[in-house]
Amino acid sequence: MGAAEMDLVTAILTRRSEHFLTDPAPSDDEFADLLRAAAAAPDHGMLRPWRWILVRHTERHALGECFAADAGAERPDEPATEVATRVAAKVLRAPLLATLVFQPRLGHRIPEWEQLAATSSMSHALMLLLHARGYGSIWRTGAFVASPTARQMLGLHQDERLLGWLYIGTPPRDRALQPRVVQDVTDRLSSFRLTEVAAARRHP
Numbered sequence: 487m488g489a490a491e492m493d494l495v496t497a498i499l500t501r502r503s504e505h506f507l508t509d510p511a512p513s514d515d516e517f518a519d520l521l522r523a524a525a526a527a528p529d530h531g532m533l534r535p536w537r538w539i540l541v542r543h544t545e546r547h548a549l550g551e552c553f554a555a556d557a558g559a560e561r562p563d564e565p566a567t568e569v570a571t572r573v574a575a576k577v578l579r580a581p582l583l584a585t586l587v588f589q590p591r592l593g594h595r596i597p598e599w600e601q602l603a604a605t606s607s608m609s610h611a612l613m614l615l616l617h618a619r620g621y622g623s624i625w626r627t628g629a630f631v632a633s634p635t636a637r638q639m640l641g642l643h644q645d646e647r648l649l650g651w652l653y654i655g656t657p658p659r660d661r662a663l664q665p666r667v668v669q670d671v672t673d674r675l676s677s678f679r680l681t682e683v684a685a686a687r688r689h690p
């Protein structure tokens with residue numbers, strides 16, 4: 487990883503979900519390289535309870551057809567062919583669709599929610615690393631994470647859960663890299679004071 491890459495605060499504040507992405511996307515080797523770094527995210531028990539399935543090129547169309555097959559059943563008011571065309575085209579919004587699969591170790595001493603937290607931490611780290619390299623990404627979920635057709639085509643096991651897709655590619659060239667307006671979240675912050683506990687005990 488090059489030292490010239492963006493500093494951490496800049497990367498965090500300038501990363502945005504990118505809705506329209508084009509070539510180039512990272513190669514398989516570059517993706518693996520970034521993933522090795524992202525996998526350093528905190529992971530209780532170091533279980534790495536996840537895997538990625540990369541979908542590119544014409545394989546995207548096969549995924550789009552899975553989405554269309556499942557969407558058609560859910561939208562009876564719209565003509566089926568229109569639904570199919572619209573939904574199938576969604577996969578063309580980026581050259582690389584990295585499928586995030588959660589593989590919880592069931593019955594493990596590390597609870598499932600902690601495994602999910604570790605997976606989410608890794609995914610965010612990966613988005614930041616992609617951004618620092620000049621790529622854009624967006625984590626997309628929606629109803630298709632439950633698509634039985636997509637699950638079957640991608641070869642998911644029964645205990646695995648689809649957490650969605652990182653759509654990855656290059657953002658438009660004129661995309662301004664403005665740091666976002668930092669939100670005040672101090673209302674989500676408090677400091678515990680022992681004196682308050684003592685007061686509550688005295689006056690319950």
Ligand SMILES: Cc1cc2nc3c(=O)[nH]c(=O)nc-3n(C[C@H](O)[C@H](O)[C@H](O)COP(=O)(O)O)c2cc1C
Pocket residue numbers: 501502503504624625626627628650
């Ligand atoms: C788990 C997860 C699922 C998401 N699913 C979608 C989605 O299905 N469609 C979408 O447009 N954005 C999706 N997003 C992106 C959020 O909408 C986006 O992060 C949010 O609007 C804030 O924008 P920002 O990432 O540019 O800060 C998802 C984000 C996360 C973390």
